[in-house]
Amino acid sequence: MTARGQVRACVGALYPSPLLLAASLLMAALLMAALLMAALLTAASVEAQQAKPPTKMPLPAANPPPTRIVTQGLGKTMTEDLIPCAFPEPGMNLRKNAVGEITAKDGTKLTVPAATNYATAPKLPDLYNECTKVMPKSLAEVDLNKVPIIEIDKDGEVVTGFLVADNYFELYINGKLIGVDVTPYTPFNSHVVRFRVKRPYTIAVLAQDWEDKLGLGMEVFQANPWHSGDGGFVARFSDGTVTDSTWKAQSFYIAPLQHPDDVVEYGNIHDTSHLGGRIHPLARMPTCREFCFAIHYPIPDGWMAPEFDDSAWPRAFEYLDQDVGIVGVPAYWRYPEAFMGARWIWTISLVFDNTVLLRRIVK
Ligand SMILES: [Ca+2]
Numbered sequence: 071m072t073a074r075g076q077v078r079a080c081v082g083a084l085y086p087s088p089l090l091l092a093a094s095l096l097m098a099a100l101l102m103a104a105l106l107m108a109a110l111l112t113a114a115s116v117e118a119q120q121a122k123p124p125t126k127m128p129l130p131a132a133n134p135p136p137t138r139i140v141t142q143g144l145g146k147t148m149t150e151d152l153i154p155c156a157f158p159e160p161g162m163n164l165r166k167n168a169v170g171e172i173t174a175k176d177g178t179k180l181t182v183p184a185a186t187n188y189a190t191a192p193k194l195p196d197l198y199n200e201c202t203k204v205m206p207k208s209l210a211e212v213d214l215n216k217v218p219i220i221e222i223d224k225d226g227e228v229v230t231g232f233l234v235a236d237n238y239f240e241l242y243i244n245g246k247l248i249g250v251d252v253t254p255y256t257p258f259n260s261h262v263v264r265f266r267v268k269r270p271y272t273i274a275v276l277a278q279d280w281e282d283k284l285g286l287g288m289e290v291f292q293a294n295p296w297h298s299g300d301g302g303f304v305a306r307f308s309d310g311t312v313t314d315s316t317w318k319a320q321s322f323y324i325a326p327l328q329h330p331d332d333v334v335e336y337g338n339i340h341d342t343s344h345l346g347g348r349i350h351p352l353a354r355m356p357t358c359r360e361f362c363f364a365i366h367y368p369i370p371d372g373w374m375a376p377e378f379d380d381s382a383w384p385r386a387f388e389y390l391d392q393d394v395g396i397v398g399v400p401a402y403w404r405y406p407e408a409f410m411g412a413r414w415i416w417t418i419s420l421v422f423d424n425t426v427l428l429r430r431i432v433k
């Protein structure tokens with residue numbers, strides 16, 4: 071190669087031909103496009119990975135589907151006081167046991183807080199009752215032999231039970247109403263019961279969180295006349311049966327609600343847990359007062375019968391004494407051995423669920 075040829079070759083390397091330049095630009099553009107595509111794909115896959123998980127596990131639809139009865143506002147008082155306290159004392163936690171009636175949006179007439187058998191049913195024997203002055207200092211002072219035995223089965227065994235409700239309960243054994251709580255509301259009281267029964271047998275309980283604001287599930291509490299009260303039920307039986315999450319529990323009256331949609335039917339659970347929790351300090355209280363809503367569900371016929379199919383009902387939820395706010399209340403607190411091993415039970419919400427049906431088959 072001549073010297074001039076060497077120079078041309080060098081220049082050729084430094085300044086590529088127009089054809090070579092176009093090819094390089096095309097390659098660069100293709101590379102940029104590929105990088106952009108890769109970036110977009112990566113972003114999409116990250117987004118797919120970060121997609122919000124479902125907030126609820128899928129559950130089968132309730133069967134039968136729930137039938138809501140919606141009410142709004144206060145009911146009309148029909149009975150001022152089912153049982154005035156015989157011995158009222160200053161400082162007692164005394165409330166009137168009022169009953170009312172409310173007409174739902176669909177025209178259904180409902181008794182609030184619940185249609186009960188209080189007027190006609192036998193009242194259970196007192197364990198502790200300030201209004202009858204039955205207030206033994208300890209369980210040792212209680213003569214259980216004086217508690218009458220209710221006969222379900224002639225050849226059965228005698229079972230003794232201790233029961234407390236916040237606030238009212240009706241007790242069925244094998245579908246038979248054997249007695250009701252003598253104090254529908256307050257002061258807090260407790261009962262003892264004895265019955266003769268053969269296994270298997272079925273315990274069914276209507277449990278009611280009573281109320282001052284009839285139809286709204288609210289009460290006067292300290293300075294707040296629109297306080298959302300709460301419920302709870304605890305029982306222990308001498309055959310070893312105790313209230314716990316093996317019981318079934320379904321809610322039939324839910325209030326106070328800012329809006330009926332606050333109750334989400336989640337399978338067979340009437341769910342209000344998105345309102346901030348199951349117990350008072352966590353639950354988000356509505357501000358609707360006399361404009362609040364309530365939801366009722368029709369109580370199925372024969373719900374207390376042994377043959378009633380409760381398989382679709384949710385299991386009971388367990389609560390602590392502190393959750394129920396019963397710490398130090400003598401009707402319960404004074405007799406720890408009577409309730410040993412039993413748990414307070416209710417549905418998913420102590421606050422919003424007011425009428426609760428409970429069932430347990432003792433095998
Ligand atoms: Ca009571």
Ligand SMILES: [Ca+2]
Pocket residue numbers: 236237279280299300301
């Ligand atoms: Ca209550």
